[in-house]
Amino acid sequence: MEARPVAALPAGSQWRYEPKWDGFRCLAFRDGDDIELRSKSGQSLGRYFPDVVAALSALRSRCFVLDGEIVIPIERRLSFEALQLRLHPAESRVRKLAAEHPAVYVAFDLLATAHDHTVVLLVDESFAERRRALEEFIAEPGGDALRLSPSTADRDAALGWLDRLGADIDGVIAKRADLPYLSGSRDGMQKYKLQRTADCVVGGFRYGTDSNLVGSLLLGLYDEAGLLHHVGFTATLPARDKPELTRRLEALVEPPGFTGRAPGGPSRWSTARSGEWQPLRPELVVEVRYDQVTDARFRHGTTLLRWRPDKAPRQCTFNQLPAPGDGALTLLEAGATARPNRRMG
Numbered sequence: 549m550e551a552r553p554v555a556a557l558p559a560g561s562q563w564r565y566e567p568k569w570d571g572f573r574c575l576a577f578r579d580g581d582d583i584e585l586r587s588k589s590g591q592s593l594g595r596y597f598p599d600v601v602a603a604l605s606a607l608r609s610r611c612f613v614l615d616g617e618i619v620i621p622i623e624r625r626l627s628f629e630a631l632q633l634r635l636h637p638a639e640s641r642v643r644k645l646a647a648e649h650p651a652v653y654v655a656f657d658l659l660a661t662a663h664d665h666t667v668v669l670l671v672d673e674s675f676a677e678r679r680r681a682l683e684e685f686i687a688e689p690g691g692d693a694l695r696l697s698p699s700t701a702d703r704d705a706a707l708g709w710l711d712r713l714g715a716d717i718d719g720v721i722a723k724r725a726d727l728p729y730l731s732g733s734r735d736g737m738q739k740y741k742l743q744r745t746a747d748c749v750v751g752g753f754r755y756g757t758d759s760n761l762v763g764s765l766l767l768g769l770y771d772e773a774g775l776l777h778h779v780g781f782t783a784t785l786p787a788r789d790k791p792e793l794t795r796r797l798e799a800l801v802e803p804p805g806f807t808g809r810a811p812g813g814p815s816r817w818s819t820a821r822s823g824e825w826q827p828l829r830p831e832l833v834v835e836v837r838y839d840q841v842t843d844a845r846f847r848h849g850t851t852l853l854r855w856r857p858d859k860a861p862r863q864c865t866f867n868q869l870p871a872p873g874d875g876a877l878t879l880l881e882a883g884a885t886a887r888p889n890r891r892m893g
Contacts, residue, residue: 549615549657549730551721551739557703558722558738564675565706566699567879568719568739569654570626570842571619576604576653578612585618593618596634599646600653603693609685611662615729616655616697619876625716626876628842654880656697658682659729671729675736678729695880701725709879710742716876718840741839745853746868749861750832751776752805752825753797761790762797766811766825767836767850770865775808777866780846782836800828833859841869 557565574593577584583601585593594601597618604614620630630649636642658681660669670678679699686696700706706720719741727736748767756763764783768776785793804810805827836850844866 549737550732550734551737552734554722554738554740557707557720557740559703561701562724562726563703563722564679564699564701564725565703566656566697566721566723567709567713567717567876568721568741569617569619569697569876570628570716570718570840570847571617571654572631574600574616574618574653575659576600576612576614576616576655578604578607578610580610581605595639596636596642597646597651598643599650599693603653607694609661611660611667612658612685613660614653614655614682615657615659616653618651618653620649620651621877622649624877628847650693652693652695652880654695654697655682655686656699657729658685661685671731673728674726675723675729676725679725698879713876713878717879743837743839744870745835745837747833747835747856747859747864748779749776749830749864750797750828750834751778751830752811752827754781754825756790760794762794764849765834765852766805767834767846768806768808768830768864769868770862771808772865774862776806776830777808777844778806778811779844780836780838780850782834782850782852784849784852797826797828800831801826802829803827805830830861833857833861833864844869 572593573588575586577586583594583604585597585600587593600618618631619626620634621627622630627649630645634642634645634651636645657675658678659671660667661681662668670681673681683696686694709717709720719739722738722740724736730736746769748769750765751768752766753762754764754766755761762785764781765785766778767780767782769779770776811825833856835853835856837853838846838848838850840847
């Protein structure tokens with residue numbers, strides 16, 4: 549199932565609410581001793597998360613399909629960077645990372661299981677029925693590596709997650725309790741994310757691909773020691789403004805740009821050109837809209853709202869970002885205690 553972005557969390561008795569976890573969406577399949585983890589795009593994830601495979605192998609059920617999210621908690625908060633580090637070609641490196649920071653599979657739907665050696669498909673059942681089946685299915689042998697995602701019919705409680713957990717969850721998912729599992733559709737599920745704003749220093753810029761005009765602005769915030777750290781970018785620049793803006797930026801080019809954490813260079817996903825960036829004197833300030841912060845950086849590209857000539861660059865600090873909450877694991881521990889499942893299959 550896909551989720552449709554919405555500007556407000558829907559209300560009504562037909563809706564059930566869950567946290568939107570900051571991880572890798574993953575379908576988990578088991579057929580006897582064979583376990584497969586598959587991303588939303590169909591890529592195999594099992595070799596990168598042997599700890600999750602081991603947790604699912606410990607379940608008594610020998611046949612199932614789960615829908616859920618792989619997350620990695622570090623100091624009780626979820627780290628998307630740690631997930632990305634797992635996508636490494638060397639098995640030894642993956643196992644070392646798994647030992648240092650084990651992953652957790654957060655289950656939020658059950659699509660198939662088995663009873664008396666007969667496969668039982670649940671995709672045509674309502675979410676309310678599938679949820680009841682999932683709560684009975686989740687087994688204690690998975691330990692801390694397998695968790696049941698909280699689900700509530702209380703809209704205010706779901707919105708309270710956002711207030712209590714700060715930036716530790718990605719938003720709230722709303723699911724229609726009366727609909728079946730609509731694979732590939734956005735009709736039965738919606739996602740609500742908080743949109744926040746911040747004033748940032750323009751510490752550098754990148755030229756557009758095959759262009760001599762600016763393509764994106766590199767954003768920075770000051771820490772308590774006065775160091776300017778790269779926190780993200782914005783590429784929502786009107787084409788008509790780019791020639792004059794490029795001239796303005798080029799007049800400010802001066803190293804180092806960022807005195808703390810700097811933008812990365814070329815990677816296996818980028819060209820040498822796209823990895824290059826021009827450092828600027830920290831004189832320009834912009835207000836941007838963002839949706840999520842991960843590891844003290846904007847997780848996605850931001851939207852440029854306006855220039856702030858009235859704002860001093862040194863006023864652009866990390867204090868603008870939401871304070872850490874109780875930790876995302878609080879929800880899993882308080883609201884999703886796993887139940888032992890019946891032996892199935």
